[in-house]
Amino acid sequence: MVMSIESKRLILVLGDQLTPRRGALAEAEPGRDVIVMAEVAEEANYVRHNQHKIALIFSAMRHFCAELREAGFEVIYVPYETGLPSLYAAVMLALEQCDAGKVLCTEAGEYRLQAAIGSWNLPCDFEWVKDDSFLVDHSAFNEWADGRKTFRMEYFYREVRRTYQLLLQSDGSPEGDRWNFDAENREGWRGKAEVPEPPLLEPDAITAEVISLVQSKFPDNPGQLEHFQFATTRQGAEKQFRWFLEYCLPSFGRFQDALAEASPWLFHARISMYLNIGLLEPLAVCRSVEEEYRAGKCDLAAAEGFIRQVAGWREYVRGMYWLQMPDYANLNRLDAVAPLPDFFWTGETDMRCLSRAIGQSLDLGYAHHIQRLMVIGNFCLLTGIDIGQVCDWYLGVYVDAFEWVELPNTLGMALHADGGIMASKPYAASGKYIQRQGDHCKQCRYSPAKVTGDDACPYNSLYWRFLHKHSAQWDLNPRMKLSLRNWQRKPEEEQVAILEWAETVTAQLQS
Ligand code: DLZ
Numbered sequence: 001m002v003m004s005i006e007s008k009r010l011i012l013v014l015g016d017q018l019t020p021r022r023g024a025l026a027e028a029e030p031g032r033d034v035i036v037m038a039e040v041a042e043e044a045n046y047v048r049h050n051q052h053k054i055a056l057i058f059s060a061m062r063h064f065c066a067e068l069r070e071a072g073f074e075v076i077y078v079p080y081e082t083g084l085p086s087l088y089a090a091v092m093l094a095l096e097q098c099d100a101g102k103v104l105c106t107e108a109g110e111y112r113l114q115a116a117i118g119s120w121n122l123p124c125d126f127e128w129v130k131d132d133s134f135l136v137d138h139s140a141f142n143e144w145a146d147g148r149k150t151f152r153m154e155y156f157y158r159e160v161r162r163t164y165q166l167l168l169q170s171d172g173s174p175e176g177d178r179w180n181f182d183a184e185n186r187e188g189w190r191g192k193a194e195v196p197e198p199p200l201l202e203p204d205a206i207t208a209e210v211i212s213l214v215q216s217k218f219p220d221n222p223g224q225l226e227h228f229q230f231a232t233t234r235q236g237a238e239k240q241f242r243w244f245l246e247y248c249l250p251s252f253g254r255f256q257d258a259l260a261e262a263s264p265w266l267f268h269a270r271i272s273m274y275l276n277i278g279l280l281e282p283l284a285v286c287r288s289v290e291e292e293y294r295a296g297k298c299d300l301a302a303a304e305g306f307i308r309q310v311a312g313w314r315e316y317v318r319g320m321y322w323l324q325m326p327d328y329a330n331l332n333r334l335d336a337v338a339p340l341p342d343f344f345w346t347g348e349t350d351m352r353c354l355s356r357a358i359g360q361s362l363d364l365g366y367a368h369h370i371q372r373l374m375v376i377g378n379f380c381l382l383t384g385i386d387i388g389q390v391c392d393w394y395l396g397v398y399v400d401a402f403e404w405v406e407l408p409n410t411l412g413m414a415l416h417a418d419g420g421i422m423a424s425k426p427y428a429a430s431g432k433y434i435q436r437q438g439d440h441c442k443q444c445r446y447s448p449a450k451v452t453g454d455d456a457c458p459y460n461s462l463y464w465r466f467l468h469k470h471s472a473q474w475d476l477n478p479r480m481k482l483s484l485r486n487w488q489r490k491p492e493e494e495q496v497a498i499l500e501w502a503e504t505v506t507a508q509l510q511s
Contacts, residue, residue, distance in 0.1 A: 009033045010100035015057040018064040019278035023106025024129040030072030034098040038078035038090030047396035051223030052365030059210040059232040107131040110403040111325040141319030157312030176300045184301035189258035189438040196247040222362040237274035244269040253302030257370050259438025264360040268368045272400035317408040332387050333419035340389040352444035365399035377414025382462035387417045425479035431457030452501040465502035
């Protein structure tokens, strides 16, 4: 059968769109449509990506290409070694090879890329296809947000639970008669429970080849690829998720906010990277967790805690990102301008919790949410580090980081640079919080009980200085008033000593 040039379509599949039958692939037909995928310098270098992240994405892309070819598709795949600079160059090359009359692409996850692709000068038509891989699409989110003065996740999350009938009783009320079991997700780590060791994963030939490629082309990027343990196929990701259900979910809720010396991941699922590149689907993982709960294999606090993260928080941050971009990226309401300290690229600091969290982020491309928010983010917030530098660090270092999820979490939630759009109060904490949540302090040269002096935990004086420095703002914030009053009640000479010590600590940490 002879195809007319007009009927043939070229479908560009990005490195985080690896789901068959979603977006532009939903109506793709083998024999008619041609698919293009490309590993390109522009995407690999727009921030200093962790080697783990590049290896995960390139290997998952190559596996997905094989899956599509097996399903009968013609795929033009441009490997990194070809040296193509950009996705635009890849599409132009593919158009020369396949004579398509139209290019299709599923909406990009990041504003940057969506804007760039939208401005391409192509010799044929171009069409965006809606991204249907999230539970809440842009129009549904905008409808929810329309007319609201505040955008609290909690109310959004309840609507998602209702829409998808997640953890509901037969009368539509929430399972357990409460929407949120957050209060039961905060136990500190005292080393009393056994953390299961995940089975080791041997890289297959494709992944092994990608690992050597990344090690040779990105030698100065962070990441120790000899520890690469990410699945790069749908089946592999599902296997890791099933392992989580069996061995970690029962303790996940209880220790969701814990910090442990002995384990970088405790009972966390570590599936965000698979959800974010399309190897797992959000509704399917939520339904599986609900099934575990209904079968009596985990308690409600664990199941609800998981579903809140995936169906609530993840969808909410994505909606908030698209609602507010591009202006959101430039917000800096607390005037944070200090440079990112060098130890963010080595992990070498005497602050034990910070050193462990940064070290594992660099080496493994992963840290769990309390490490990201309350250890690293809290440090950046209290020391007023430049928003752009912090955001680029998070975007590069974590395997699951794409701007739609990274920016609201870092700029909004961790750094409070949006003035409270994402969170009604800043996540600022002293050393006491770190001590309560885990066991790092026991091995730290600093004492969380001291505020000034060489052995005082730096979080303490930095916390008080943070309250002092922005006191005019906190005075207007009902959730910060109590902490501010605690500061204001201190005798003046104690305040002066603390503020002076905070300056000394800052200078030491930045040298
Ligand atoms: C993150 C990433 C990297 C490192 N490399 C590529 C690439 O070479 N080709 C590609 O199509 N996608 C890559 N990605 C993912 C994109 O950056 C991602 O699609 C955008 O950030 C939009 O979400």
